[in-house]
Amino acid sequence: MSLLRSFKETLKPCCNSSSFSQPSLSQQPPLPSVINQRKPPKSSLSRQLQRLEHDYLPSTQECHFGNPKFSLPQLKNDAHMHGQQDDDDHQEEAEEEEVKEFGRAELGRVQFEDTGPYEPLVLSSDGEFPIIQVPAYINCRLLAHQREGVKFLYMLYKSNHGGILGDDMGLGKTIQTIAFLAAVYGKDEEYGDSRVLKENQLGQKGPVLIICPTSVICNWKCEFSRWAPFNVSLYHGSSCELILEKLQANGVEVLVTSFDTFRIHGNLLSEIKWEIVVVDEAHRLKNEKSKFYSACLEIKTRRRIGLTGTIMQNKIMELFNLFDWAAPGSLGTREHFREFYDEPLKHGQRATAPERFVRVAGERKQHLVAVLHKYMLRRTKEETIGQLMLGKEDNVVFCAMSELQKRVYQRMLQLPDVQCLINKDLPCSCGSPLAQVECCKRIVPKGIIWPYLHRGSPEGCDSCPFCLVLPCLVKLQQISNHLELIKPNPRDEPDKQRKDAEFASAVFGPDIDIVGGNAPSKSFMDLSDTRYCGKMRALEKLMSSWALMGDKILLFSYSVRMLDILEKFLIRKGFCFSRLDGSTPTNMRQSLVDEFNSSPSKQVFFELI
Numbered sequence: 001m002s003l004l005r006s007f008k009e010t011l012k013p014c015c016n017s018s019s020f021s022q023p024s025l026s027q028q029p030p031l032p033s034v035i036n037q038r039k040p041p042k043s044s045l046s047r048q049l050q051r052l053e054h055d056y057l058p059s060t061q062e063c064h065f066g067n068p069k070f071s072l073p074q075l076k077n078d079a080h081m082h083g084q085q086d087d088d089d090h091q092e093e094a095e096e097e098e099v100k101e102f103g104r105a106e107l108g109r110v111q112f113e114d115t116g117p118y119e120p121l122v123l124s125s126d127g128e129f130p131i132i133q134v135p136a137y138i139n140c141r142l143l144a145h146q147r148e149g150v151k152f153l154y155m156l157y158k159s160n161h162g163g164i165l166g167d168d169m170g171l172g173k174t175i176q177t178i179a180f181l182a183a184v185y186g187k188d189e190e191y192g193d194s195r196v197l198k199e200n201q202l203g204q205k206g207p208v209l210i211i212c213p214t215s216v217i218c219n220w221k222c223e224f225s226r227w228a229p230f231n232v233s234l235y236h237g238s239s240c241e242l243i244l245e246k247l248q249a250n251g252v253e254v255l256v257t258s259f260d261t262f263r264i265h266g267n268l269l270s271e272i273k274w275e276i277v278v279v280d281e282a283h284r285l286k287n288e289k290s291k292f293y294s295a296c297l298e299i300k301t302r303r304r305i306g307l308t309g310t311i312m313q314n315k316i317m318e319l320f321n322l323f324d325w326a327a328p329g330s331l332g333t334r335e336h337f338r339e340f341y342d343e344p345l346k347h348g349q350r351a352t353a354p355e356r357f358v359r360v361a362g363e364r365k366q367h368l369v370a371v372l373h374k375y376m377l378r379r380t381k382e383e384t385i386g387q388l389m390l391g392k393e394d395n396v397v398f399c400a401m402s403e404l405q406k407r408v409y410q411r412m413l414q415l416p417d418v419q420c421l422i423n424k425d426l427p428c429s430c431g432s433p434l435a436q437v438e439c440c441k442r443i444v445p446k447g448i449i450w451p452y453l454h455r456g457s458p459e460g461c462d463s464c465p466f467c468l469v470l471p472c473l474v475k476l477q478q479i480s481n482h483l484e485l486i487k488p489n490p491r492d493e494p495d496k497q498r499k500d501a502e503f504a505s506a507v508f509g510p511d512i513d514i515v516g517g518n519a520p521s522k523s524f525m526d527l528s529d530t531r532y533c534g535k536m537r538a539l540e541k542l543m544s545s546w547a548l549m550g551d552k553i554l555l556f557s558y559s560v561r562m563l564d565i566l567e568k569f570l571i572r573k574g575f576c577f578s579r580l581d582g583s584t585p586t587n588m589r590q591s592l593v594d595e596f597n598s599s600p601s602k603q604v605f606f607e608l609i
Contacts, residue, residue: 116140121147123154123183134183138227142179145384149176150183152377153305157184157276162304162326164282166311166378171385173307174223177278181208182228184276185253189229206273207252209299212280214258218590220280221256230254235269236261236586244268258586259284259292266295274301282306285325286318296325311378316342319372327375341368397542401480401534404511408486409479411507417447418472420465437465444468448506449475452499475503482533483508485561487520527565528572536569547575547603552596555606566606577604 121134121142134142134150142150149165153176156163167173181187185205210220217234224232233243235257246252255269262269277299279285285293285306304326312318320337323330331337341364347353348361381389401409412418420441428439436442443460444450449471454460461467478485487504488497504518512518514532521527530536546553557563563581570577578592596602 116142116147120188121150121183123151130186132183132186133188134179135188135228138179138182138187142175143172143385145379146172146176146179149173149377149379150180153177153180154183156305156375157303161302161330161375162277162306163375163377164306164308164311164322164326166308166376167384168379168381169309170381171379173309174220174280175227177305177307178224178227181230181254181276185230187228187230206275206301207247207250208254209269209272209274209277210254210256210280211259211262211278211296212256214260214586215589216280217256217258217586222590224254232256235265240265247272263292263295266298270295270298270300272300274299276303276305277301278305278307280307282308282322282326283310283313283318285322286313286315288321293321293325302328311376316345319368323372323375330375331371340364397538399534399538402532402537404514404532405479405483405534407509407511408483408507409476411509412472412475412479415448415506416444417449417468420444420447420450421468421472424465441465448499448503452496479507481535481559481562482565483515484521484527484565485559487518489561490520524568524572528568530569536565540569540573543573543575543604552602553604555604556609557606558609560608563606563608570604570606575604576601577606578602580605580607582608 116139118136118140120136121139122131123134124130124132132154134147139147145167149167149172152163153165157180165173165176167176212220214236217236221232221234224230231251231253233246233252233255235243235247235255240261243252243255247255257265257269277296279296285296287293306322306326308322311322317338320331320334320342324334332340344357344361344364348357348359348364350357353361413422420436423441424437425435428434428436428441430440432439442464443454443458444465445458447468450460450465450468453467453471454464475486486500486507488500490497492500501518505512508515508518515521516523516526530540543553555566557566560581563579567577567579578596580589580592584592593605596605
């Protein structure tokens with residue numbers, strides 16, 4: 001394991017070493033069971049597909065899962081299935097028949113209401129006045145790890161510096177933040193004005209700024225309305241000027257804005273004397289050269305709180321950027337951090353690093369972790385709410401491509417661009433002792449992808465031919481997902497559309513009439529047809545099975561064009577669905593989610609990720 005990966009692992013149990021006194025969550029007595037433990041389903045997706053008896057599934061020898069427990073089971077009419085296996089199958093069939101006849105039994109739910117006594121959670125020290133406490137109506141609904149998170153946030157606030165709440169997604173970072181703010185602002189009453197609001201009107205306490213992704217702006221306001229009576233305004237869209245006037249008149253306690261809006265209007269908002277600033281998804285602060293990072297540095301408060309489940313992604317310097325914003329100076333200067341931590345850790349994780357380098361890197365890693373614990377609280381789901389989580393099963397289904405997809409895939413592999421990469425290590429045909437990639441086949445002027453990438457540069461680039469790897473992989477992925485994706489995208493520039501049309505003609509070959517030519521199809525029936533797409537054939541059968549059982553379905557895609565195809569497919573099959581992508585207005589997103597969660601008729605929710 002590399003030191004970088006080891007360092008990420010070391011960051012996980014930060015709750016056991018934080019700078020404030022708290023018991024280890026792993027040492028706490030187990031919480032009483034509040035739900036009926038749900039076991040994962042007995043049958044994997046592969047068995048569900050086999051029962052549908054369709055021939056598009058790969059053979060038992062070809063389709064396998066990384067985890068042996070998800071291997072393809074034998075069919076029920078196999079002569080070798082006997083004993084316990086027969087009993088399990090009969091029991092499972094009986095359960096399915098019962099569900100069809102009487103409906104699905106309601107599963108046990110995680111009970112988040114009234115998880116503690118109805119009493120306030122005191123945060124201030126004995127004898128300290130005024131008493132800072134989380135109101136009883138909030139504290140009674142907090143879980144144990146959330147109370148510890150609130151204490152950590154207040155410790156940062158009292159010390160007049162910021163920090164990072166780095167809990168896993170789903171542990172309630174939003175709720176912990178609201179509970180902490182309710183304590184600081186004295187929201188002792190569930191409804192009506194608070195004692196601190198009167199002080200706030202006198203200018204003794206400034207407003208709170210929350211910066212978050214556009215997609216969760218409305219969610220933040222909704223959560224405030226559920227948990228504490230704050231005066232919350234959204235600084236986003238056409239009402240920014242009116243909200244700013246209201247803010248300057250001390251009519252706003254909490255202002256919620258988006259990353260992009262703050263990047264544009266940061267100079268105006270930075271003039272406000274904020275009491276506390278919270279950045280949700282704070283890993284967006286990893287790039288010190290971004291305009292958003294520069295705008296956040298101008299905020300006039302030292303009480304800066306970052307919320308993120310991804311403390312570090314790839315580089316150690318990302319940590320410095322994040323913590324230098326939250327707690328300026330906590331990790332020293334940028335030069336000191338690079339020399340004392342970054343360089344030793346980089347040198348120590350090399351496979352050929354001397355023992356001395358590895359030892360020094362280990363020492364610096366432990367030192368850095370100890371420093372970070374003063375400004376960061378990190379918990380995982382396993383150590384906090386593992387006993388409350390419902391059963392979960394992850395399955396990867398390998399879908400066989402259609403025969404048409406296979407032919408198109410093979411034609412792409414024969415293109416000069418791909419052949420250059422496949423044969424890169426073979427001896428050059430010119431008789432030179434060098435490999436092709438180092439001699440005559442470094443560039444591919446007769447290809448389709450290479451000339452477009454190097455238009456205006458016939459001699460190629462320093463990375464040739466490896467600059468072709470990613471574009472070729474993208475094309476192969478598109479062929480595997482849906483053949484319509486390799487046709488020109490009407491949203492692209494004309495030059496790229498011409499290149500994509502040429503590529504589509506080359507790989508479709510004699511099958512071009514079957515797919516309707518190399519131009520984008522506008523036919524509803526063609527786009528919603530699953531005959532020529534292996535993944536959609538599998539999806540069709542799985543969704544029909546899930547819908548029959550009354551399950552709700554979430555579909556995700558990285559491609560807007562794929563969402564368009566899926567939408568036509570869902571319409572053709574009669575599914576009632578909701579769609580969310582970049583074109584969905586911000587003020588409608590939360591209502592779409594709420595409608596899907598509450599409406600029994602909404603079967604499918606699909607969105608762009």
